[in-house]
Amino acid sequence: MTDLVPNPRRQVLEQTLVEVRARIAILEAALDPAHGQFTGQKVWTGPKARTFTEDLSARRTRLRQAARALLDTLEDELRAVPEKVSPSAAQH
Secondary structure, X not given: OOOOEEOHHHHHHHHHHHHHHHHHXXXXXXXXXXXXXXXXXXXXXXXXXXXXXXXXXXHHHHHHHHHHHHHHHHHHHHHHOOOEEOHHHHOO
């Protein structure tokens, strides 16, 4: 019986997931200062300010949803890839 070896595809996916998580954390935080300023203080008032704040909040939410979907996809792919494979499969 052939001993199994670490699956190189899984290793690449694991490293990709680590890198994507780090970059997503930066992306998710990108709108936080502006969002905090517009929702936490009266920096601008009136109907246009309200519309801007609502749009900023919606964009922040969509950005976080898109980031979560990307992570979910990578995590699903990682779960589908075996940890170990035969040496011949590892070479492909």
